[in-house]
Each structure stands twice: as C-alpha cells, then as structure tokens.
Amino acid sequence: MAHIELKHVTKRFGATTALRNLDLEIADGEFFVLLGETGAGKTTTLRLIAGLEKPTEGQILIDGADVSDWGPAERDVALVLQQYSLYPRYTVRENLEFPLKAKIRHVEPEEITNQVARAAKILRIEHLLDRKTDRLSGGEMQRVSIGRAIVRKPRVFLMDEPLSALDAKLREALRTELKNLQMTLGATFLFVTHDQIEAMSMGDKIGVLDRGRLVQTGTPYEIYNNPRNTFVARSVGSPPMNLLDGRLVEGRAVVAPKRFELPLNGQAGAVSEGRPLVFGIRPEDLTVETGAPVEATVHDVENHGVEKILTLRAGDAMLHATVSARTHVAVDETVRFAWNPEKVVLFDGASGLSLRHGG
Amino acid sequence: MTDVERNRVVTTVALERLDPRSRAAARGWSDLTIRNMFIIPTIVFLIVFNIFPLLYSLGYSFTDFRASVSAPANFVGLDNYQRLLSDPNIWRNFTVTAKYVIVSVGGQMIVGFGVALLLNRSFPFKGFVTTLLLLPMMMSMAVVGLFWKLLYDPSWGIINYALGLGRFDWLSNPDMALYAVAITDIWMWSPFVMLLSLAGLSAVPKHLYEAAAIDRASNWYTFTHITLPLVSPLLLIALIFRTMEAFKSFDLPFIMSGQPTTEVVAIRLYKMAFQEWQTGLSCALAYIMLIVVIAITNIYVKYLNRVKER
Numbered sequence: 001m002a003h004i005e006l007k008h009v010t011k012r013f014g015a016t017t018a019l020r021n022l023d024l025e026i027a028d029g030e031f032f033v034l035l036g037e038t039g040a041g042k043t044t045t046l047r048l049i050a051g052l053e054k055p056t057e058g059q060i061l062i063d064g065a066d067v068s069d070w071g072p073a074e075r076d077v078a079l080v081l082q083q084y085s086l087y088p089r090y091t092v093r094e095n096l097e098f099p100l101k102a103k104i105r106h107v108e109p110e111e112i113t114n115q116v117a118r119a120a121k122i123l124r125i126e127h128l129l130d131r132k133t134d135r136l137s138g139g140e141m142q143r144v145s146i147g148r149a150i151v152r153k154p155r156v157f158l159m160d161e162p163l164s165a166l167d168a169k170l171r172e173a174l175r176t177e178l179k180n181l182q183m184t185l186g187a188t189f190l191f192v193t194h195d196q197i198e199a200m201s202m203g204d205k206i207g208v209l210d211r212g213r214l215v216q217t218g219t220p221y222e223i224y225n226n227p228r229n230t231f232v233a234r235s236v237g238s239p240p241m242n243l244l245d246g247r248l249v250e251g252r253a254v255v256a257p258k259r260f261e262l263p264l265n266g267q268a269g270a271v272s273e274g275r276p277l278v279f280g281i282r283p284e285d286l287t288v289e290t291g292a293p294v295e296a297t298v299h300d301v302e303n304h305g306v307e308k309i310l311t312l313r314a315g316d317a318m319l320h321a322t323v324s325a326r327t328h329v330a331v332d333e334t335v336r337f338a339w340n341p342e343k344v345v346l347f348d349g350a351s352g353l354s355l356r357h358g359g
Numbered sequence: 360m361t362d363v364e365r366n367r368v369v370t371t372v373a374l375e376r377l378d379p380r381s382r383a384a385a386r387g388w389s390d391l392t393i394r395n396m397f398i399i400p401t402i403v404f405l406i407v408f409n410i411f412p413l414l415y416s417l418g419y420s421f422t423d424f425r426a427s428v429s430a431p432a433n434f435v436g437l438d439n440y441q442r443l444l445s446d447p448n449i450w451r452n453f454t455v456t457a458k459y460v461i462v463s464v465g466g467q468m469i470v471g472f473g474v475a476l477l478l479n480r481s482f483p484f485k486g487f488v489t490t491l492l493l494l495p496m497m498m499s500m501a502v503v504g505l506f507w508k509l510l511y512d513p514s515w516g517i518i519n520y521a522l523g524l525g526r527f528d529w530l531s532n533p534d535m536a537l538y539a540v541a542i543t544d545i546w547m548w549s550p551f552v553m554l555l556s557l558a559g560l561s562a563v564p565k566h567l568y569e570a571a572a573i574d575r576a577s578n579w580y581t582f583t584h585i586t587l588p589l590v591s592p593l594l595l596i597a598l599i600f601r602t603m604e605a606f607k608s609f610d611l612p613f614i615m616s617g618q619p620t621t622e623v624v625a626i627r628l629y630k631m632a633f634q635e636w637q638t639g640l641s642c643a644l645a646y647i648m649l650i651v652v653i654a655i656t657n658i659y660v661k662y663l664n665r666v667k668e669r
Contacts, residue, residue, distance in 0.1 A: 052569050073575040085570040089588050098584070099574035148574070 002063045002155035002188050003028045004049060009058035011044050018044040020212045022058070026156075026205075031182050031189045035199040035235060036209030042192040045209070046158050049190065051075045062155060078149035082161040084141045086133040092144050093129040096120065099152050119147040122181060139170040150181070156188045163198065175202060196236045200224065208232050224282075227345065230352040233280050239309060239320040242286070244279045245349065253279050253344070260294045260314055263341050276349025283309065285343040286321035288329070292338035298329050312337060420642035427636035439643035449627065449644070453651075456623040459541055459612070460605045466545035467601055471552025472594065478553070479560040489557075496550040504614030507543040511615075536616040544611055548604070552597045559593035560586070595663045599656055606652050624648055 006024040010017065019041045026032040034042045047053045048060060051072035059066050067075050078099075086095050096116045100107045107115075120126045123143040128136065133144065142162055149157055162178075163171045179202050182189045193199055199206050200220045207217045208231070216228035220236075227233040233241040246255040250273070253262045288310065296314035303325065310321045310329060314337075321337060329335060346355040420439055424432035443449050478489060495503070510518050511529040519527050529539040563586060571581045609625035628648070632641035 050573060052572070072569075072572040076575075077573060079570065079573045081566060081570070083564075083566060085564070085566040087567065087570075087585060098571075098576070101580075148570075 004156060004188065004190070005059075005061040005064075006045070006049070007059040007061065009045075009048065009055045009060065011041075011048060011053065012056045018212055019048075019055075022212075022214050024207060024214060024217070026188060026190060029186050029188055031179065031191065031202060031204045033199040033203035033206045034190065034192045034209055035194070035196060035206055037194055039211070040209040041212040042194075042209055043160055046079070046160050046190065046192050049075075049156070050077050050079050050158055076155045078152070078154035078157050080142075080145050080149050080157070080159045080162045082165055084138075084145045086141055086144055086148075088134060089132070091130050091132055092120075092125060092136070092147075095133060095144055096129075096147050096151050099148055115151045119151045122150065122184075123147050123177070139166055139174070142166060142174065146178070146181075150185070154187075156190060157182075159189065159191045161193055162191075164193070164195065171198075178202065197238065200236060206236075208235055225343075226354070226356060227280070228354055228357050230278055230280070230347050233345065233347070237282060239283055239322075241280045241282050241345070242319045243347070244281070244317055244319070246277055246279055247274055248277060249273060253277075255279065255315070255317060262293060262339055264344060277355075278347040278349055278352065280345035280347060280354075281319075281339045281343060283320040283322040285340040286312075286319065286337050287340070288312075288321055288323050288327065288335050288337045290336060292336035294338065295334060295336055298331050298333045298335060301329060301331060310335075416642040416645065419639050420646050422639045424639040425636050426638040432639065435639070439640050440647070443640065443644055443647060449624075451619075452622055452624045452627045455537065455620065456606060456625075459537055459544075459608070459621075459623055460602060462538060463541040463544040463548075463608075464598065464601045464605050466541065467549045467552050468594070468598060470545055470549040471597070472556045472590075474549065475553045475556030475560055478557060492553065493550045495547045498547070500547075500610035501614055503543065503547055504611045507539075507546075508615050511539055530616045531618070533618050533620045536618045536621045537612075540612050540615050540621055543615065544605065544608065547611075548601060552594075552601065555593045555597040556590060559590035563589045591666050592663060595659060595666060599659045599663070602655060602659070603652055606655070607648065 004024075004026040006022055009019055009022040009024075011019040022041075022045065024045070034045060036042045044053065048055055049062075051067070051070060051074075055068065060068055062075060087098060090098070093116060096119055097112055100112045100115060116129075117126075120129055123146060125140065125143050125147060128140055128144070133141065136144065142165070146162065159178075163174055166174065175198060178189075178191075191198075191202060200223075203220055205217060206220055206223050208215045208223065210231050216223060216232050218226075223232060224236055227236070227241065230243055233243060244253075244255045246253055248254070248264070249261075251264060253264050254260075255262070294314055296312040296319070298310055299313045299318065300311035302309040302311075306325060307322050308325050308327060308329070310323060312319045312321055312335070319337075323329075347353060348355060419432065421434055421436060422432035423435050423438075474492065478485065478492075482488075508530065510516050513519060513526045513528050513531070516529075518529070519525065528535065530536050567585050567589075568581065571585055576584070607625050608623060609629065612621045612623050613626050613629070615621075624644070625648075628641055628644050631637050631644060
C-alpha cells in the first residue's frame, strides 16, 4: 500500500497540454476519485502514475520515492482499463495467472492457485475460470480484469473508468463491490471517472479536473456543499446546482435580468453592494410552498419515485427544485418558491470562484 | 447491449428501411442482373481456362498420348501413375523439392518475421525503408535468377568477394546449388512474409502490451504469450502461400542451375512434357503434384482453424 504524491506535474503531447502544474496527494489506503469530463486529463494522470507516460515537468512520488524514471513494472501498480484488455485466446484462469507467472520474482505454483482462487471468489467468477475470455459478457470481462489486478498485491490500484462500458444495473452492483473490495484490502485506489454519481458514492476524496487543472480536492461532502467554483458546482449533483446571475442589494440577492429578490442570511459579509455575483443553490434547498416570495411557472416535472424534480421558470431564469413525490404540481401551473438562505453559495461573477474560498 | 450489438441493430434497421426494389429501379437494372454481370465473366473465364484444362489433362493422364505424334491416344488405365510412383528418379525429384521447400520457406519465415519485428516501431523514413525492402518481391523471377547467377559467379561474383571465399563454387557445386537457389528465393520472398507479419503485428492492440508491462511480464514472456499467439494466424497464411509457391517453383532452379541436385519436380515435369513429349505421363505427374500440394495445404488450413479457434 502506498502514499502517492504528484508535484507540479505538467504533461504536454506536442502542442496540446494535457495537464498543467498538477499537485495531487493520495493518502495510504484512500479511495481517491478523479472526476472530470472527456479530455480533462484524468487518463493522462493515471498513465503518468502507472509509468506508461513520462511527465514533461514535475515529480511523481510513491511512498516518498521519486519514481519518474521507473518503468511500470518497478512501480508495482495494477491498472484496470475501460476496454478490459484481457489477453485473448486464454481462459479466465490463465488471464488471472498471467501477472503471477509473468512476475520477475518467482511465485510458487501452489501460491498461484491460491491467489487465483481467492480473487475468483471475491469477484464471484469461480464458475467462469475455464472459459475463454471471448465468451464472456461485458460485466464478466470487467470482473476478470479487476481480478487480474487483485491476484497480486500491488502498491496502488489504478482504475480508468472501469464501469462506464457496463449497463446501469451492473454498474451499480460493481460500484458497491469495488468499494467493499477496497475496504477489505485496505488498498490505495485511484479511480478515474466522468460520472459524478460514481465519484460521490465511492470516493473518500474527490479531485475535480477541468482542462488539465485540478480545480478542487475534498471529501464528497465538501465538494457537494462547498464547491470551489461554478465549474465544480455544475459538475456534481443531479440535477446540478442552480446558478443565478445577480447582485447584492441591501443584503438581499437580486437576480437579474427579470429581477426577483431573495433574502441572504448575513452571508454577504464583506461583499460590496452591486458587485456582480453568481448565486448557487442546490435543488433540494429550494422549497415550493404557497406564500413563498417568488412566483414561477412549472416548466417540467420529472418523477423519480421518491421525489420529483421540477424545472421552474422565474423571469428568464430556469431552476431545478427537488420536491417530495407527494407534491401535486402540473406543467404550466404557477407556484411560489423560496430558498434556504443558509445554503446559498456566493461566487464571484467574473472569475466564478466561491467567495467562501476567499475569492 | 454492447456497442457492436447496437451497431448491428442500427444497421439492420437502416437496411430494412431501404426498399430493394426502389434501389434497383433507380438504376434501371434489377439486383439480379447486376450480380450476374459481375459473376458470369468470372465463371466463363474459370471454366475455359481452369476447369476445362484440368479435367482434360486428367483424361490424358490415363493415356499414352504424345503431343508430338499425331497418333490417337490409347487408354492405359493407371499405368502412368504406377510407372511414376515406382520410379526412383521421381522420388529423388520429390526429395529435392521437399528439401528446397523446407530450407527456403523456413528461411523466409524467419527472416521475414524478424525484419517485421524490427520495423514494427516508429523511426524516420519508415515508409521508405519498408518500400525498399519490398522491392525484391516485385521483380521478375527470371531477372532475379540471372542476376543472382552473376552474383554467385565463382571467379568474379560479388558474393565470394564480399564473404572472402576465394573461388568457392555455389551453383556448379552439387552439394551447394540447391541451397544457393534457396537463398535467392529467401531474398526474394521474405518481404512477402514481412508484409503479412507487419499487418499482424500492427493489429495487436497496444493496450495489451501496456497491461503486460503493468503485470510485470518480461519482454520474452510478452512476445511468446501476446505477440506470437495473435500474429500466428497471419504467419500461418504466409506459410501456406509460400509453401504452395515453393513446392511448384520452377523459374529460379531452372535458370540458375542445371544440376541434378536442383531438379525439383516442376523441372522434371517440364522436361517430361516439352522435351520428351510424354504428354500423358506428364499429366499424371502434374496430378500427383496437385494432390501433394492440396494435402499439405489442408493440413495447414486445419491447423490454422485450430489456432483461430483458440
């Protein structure tokens, strides 16, 4: 198990810069999730740690040792890719044995059998051991490739969107399994995904990447409730945080251009009047009730069983609100809503940075 | 649903939407007409130039027909086959051929695959170098034979000069001649094996090598467990083609050497048919050759299918 640190890492491919001055620290035994859109540099970060790419600038430390010049074999990592990368023409058993047999260090045959049996049991693929890999379903293949990672005890597990090619049900099941696995093994995991639900549900810590820059690192709670900027606010949560352009007038939020006003509980603090701001509010912190201050029309109703997600139109602004499934509303109905003033996050109108983070 | 399945569904749906009659009507021809326009010339060609001579010569192989004499052919049953199979000289021709096939095809496989492994990385002028290496394959057999004869010349050939062998006899030396011809054949046809190997090598997914590197596999282990199994079907196809060609090779041994030790079956056949004018007998020999080639190819194909299934 290992502690991983990236210091000022920059990676360029020709003219394009995949990563800019990245600083990242993953504690021993932590489940760290890198969240970002396609092209944000998630996979590059992973490949740099695995040793499949060399950083253009900066250092990579595993347990305090600079591994920049080490090859993948010396770094002793396990990598699970989205495209499974199982060895074709071999059975599941042979695939699982591969990392042990191919190891530079000699492993006793008995030990190999034990390790393969253990991995197969954890991943519930014992009945598949003698099957050829091309006769497996997607979920089974992904289990085998995870199995290939856990037969040996690598210092860190690197996973590149391992679940995104699977169907929803299986993805949910494997999500739980992976998390359990990490806790059983007590291993350091670096998990890369573009799916914020995966990130929120699995990660001990989340790092949000935006175009090669690490925007924020924190626990899922911090990321969700205290996003560092509007990008993070938009990245997590389903539906994402409502972001409303506006200004502060006499301690109240005034949302432009079709103005409506809402109270702020002293959050304004040192913020000067009239400064352009973005007000961020989570859908669940909006309440729809009679007598609330702002009028809005119901634009859309999405029923999710336990709750309903309403799209409201207030002036020119569209807002999502999560309400109880028992609330009866119809499209085009006029409702009134309020927000929980405690929960409003203020962002600077120009830079998008949260004022709580000292913007 | 995987991507492949989804694509298949989409394609099927798209195809169903197109009414075949309307497509054909737009062209003015029915699909059947167009299909026939492509197929019929090929079938006619095959029948006139391949199937008819094949069957006609099968008939001749049971007669004592001589193309040089205007006497009618007499049916002699299996006499021709019996005569050929009990002739020690024919057996010697087959032994020579076998030796030639093994040496030259073996050499081509090793050299061709080796060069392909060297080329399977990026370096400056890769395309140019590959094209240069393919040149021997594009030359005429007869020209190659004549040139190599000059290169092998004991007194002023460049090979002896380069290797410092003095006046070493290549082609007029009965023990050496077959190998000398085989070396020329290797030079000429290794590029073919190289080309197929390159295609195979570049089709090996890169992420498998990365996975192997992560799994701490040695280079040799990676080569034997990933590269070879994945390239082997194409290597086998190269092997089939080269064996068939080498088995019936005629030009190089005929042009380069007149030694009895280089008299492969095809040369014997040529002499039998066009110097001794034993047309019936030579047809029988041609058939024996055909059967041997088909047998060898079948063994390969069976093995190929097994490799592919694995």
